[in-house]
Amino acid sequence: MIHFPKRTVIKLLSVIAVSALCFSLMASLIYRYDNKYTRRTLQPIGGLLALSEKDLQENACYFLAEGWSFYPDKLFTPETFAEEGAQSFAQIITIGQYNDFSFGQPQRGTNGSATYRLLLSLPQTPYTYSLALPEVFSSYRLYIGGTLISELGNPSPEHYRPAVNEQVVTFTASGTTEVLLAVSNHSHYYSGLTYPPIFGGPSDVNRVLDIRLFLRIASISLILLIALAAFFFWLREHNSQQVTLLYFFACLCLLGYTAYPLITTFCTLDNQVWYALELLCLYGMYPLVIILQNKLWHLPARTDRFIWGFMSLFCAAAICYALLPTSSYTVHRLFELSARIIKMFTAGWLLINALLAAWHEEEKSMILLSGTTVFAAALVCDRVFPYYEPIYGGWFPEYGGVFLILCLGFIILKSLTDSYRLQLTLTEEKRQLTRQIAMQKIHYQELSEKIEDSIRRRHDERHHLKMICMLLENNEFDKLKEYLMDYHLSATNEERAVICTNLIVDAILQFYRHQCQEKQIALTLETDIPADIHISNTDLSVIFGNLLENAYEACLRQNRKDTYIHLTAHYRSGSLLLRIENSSDKPPSKKSGKFLSAKHDGYGIGTQSVKAAAARYGGQLKYDYNENFFRVSVILTEQADSKS
Missing domain, CATH: 3.30.565.10 (Histidine kinase-like ATPase, C-terminal domain)
Known part of the structure; x- marks a missing residue:
């Protein structure tokens, strides 16, 4: 019967509970205060948002999440809407309610066209406003007040051309103003307007976007510095090159995944290629992190081969899915389900290995257990919290991924530091031993010289005795005294000081x-x-x-x-x-x-x-x-x- 030490069990459960609770509390605060859907501002009702001058003064920005009029399978312009809009079927939706144009109906394809419409009731005095549009998949025309303000790609089915970018449009309006967004998608997993736009004064909207851009650049810079440090250690440390190289590529994958929104801020993308790269970075990071954990705890190599094979197949499938778009509802739902399974498999594998390492009291295992728990909690929060789109920060899996990478980086850095200290200690011991050997060598040389000198002296003593006897027999006492004095001085000079x-x-x-x-x-x-x-x-x-x-x-x-x-x-x-x-x-x-x-x-x-x-x-x-x-x-x- 297996014996489970009570103290160890309590310690492991405490680490897991505290880590999960802390991240859940943080996620709850982020969800409440950094979420376009939960920010307490006026929302459109029935396709109309009425704002007075007082409303515009009290709230700098409005996150237009609810109450949009939605026309599926329609690609309206202001002119065609004036002719057909009244007779067309319209839904009142929340942005993000549908992430594609199948509307949850398996018989429909996920691609197609649709029009989003919103009426703004503004003060009669003309003011300048800004509307920040997030990524719209995958091409659109934006009309405000009956005028074409912006066009990205070509949404016309006959000449469809995808393009993705985050745009901010500025316009002057007063009274009732119509916002019309005509969208087509035939090339992306998502379809249409999936994230709420931001509406307000130009300075207020730009301030929100600047803060988000600053935080994104700061996080990317941190990850980049960590990746460069890992690359530096990979070049210098021969004993841990495999671990640092895996960590370097894991950082690059996290960097590519978190940098995607920043790229869309400055560049207009052909979303198929960039979406494939985003998926490769996201799902390529998971096997790298698992194998990195295996290397740190010295798990069997066959485990690495299994993970590489399994995850590589999914990464290849994800790239094909991004590069070869399809409108099949089944394919999209199958990929969505597979992605969830991969995420949960990764979190479960990391958590089990971290528990085993902590159970066997591996060094620094509690740090990894905490990081893995936070990563798993982030994946759970991503599924539990509905309608979440950050205003300033990032998504929950990004927070969890960054924290896990930091924990792994700390463990690797600690291991490299310990290895470096051990190397310095061994070098010092080698130096001390070399010095002792040199001292012994000199002592041995002196001892050898003394032995040779002793042999020589015993050989010469016969001659000295003969000389002394001869001087005594001849009664030459003065010469004897002089001879003995010289002999004494020569013997004294040859002695080791x-x-x-x-x-x-x-x-x-x-x-x-x-x-x-x-x-x-x-x-x-x-x-x-x-x-x-x-x-x-x-x-x-x-x-x-x-x-x-x-x-x-x-x-x-x-x-x-x-x-x-x-x-x-x-x-x-x-x-x-x-x-x-x-x-x-x-x-x-x-x-x-x-x-x-x-x-x-x-x-x-x-x-x-x-x-x-x-x-x-x-x-x-x-x-x-x-x-x-x-x-x-x-x-x-x-x-x-x-x-x-």
């Missing part, structure tokens, strides 16, 4: 004395450290080794000839006092109060290691420097914590 009685410190000092002699760096040493002290050999090696290495390498980088290193180290009353000063020709670089490394990008690891070692003994670390010298002082007093 001991710098410090502490073997670890002595080995380090011997190594850097040898290095400084080779590079002609003046090294002055004053040490008094006993063999047994309370500081561990490892910490002694870290402190003396790193500080001397930094001083030595600093001298190598200088252009001045009188480079020097002065070291003073004493052990008094249980405290180690160390001061190392070296010459300098420029102050060291610092950032956020930390020294930057001269060997790699980032902070100096050696100085951080010394700081950590000093902290274990309640020590103090002080730096003094200018353009001529650099001095570091260390005082270690207490015993190190046994747990550190």
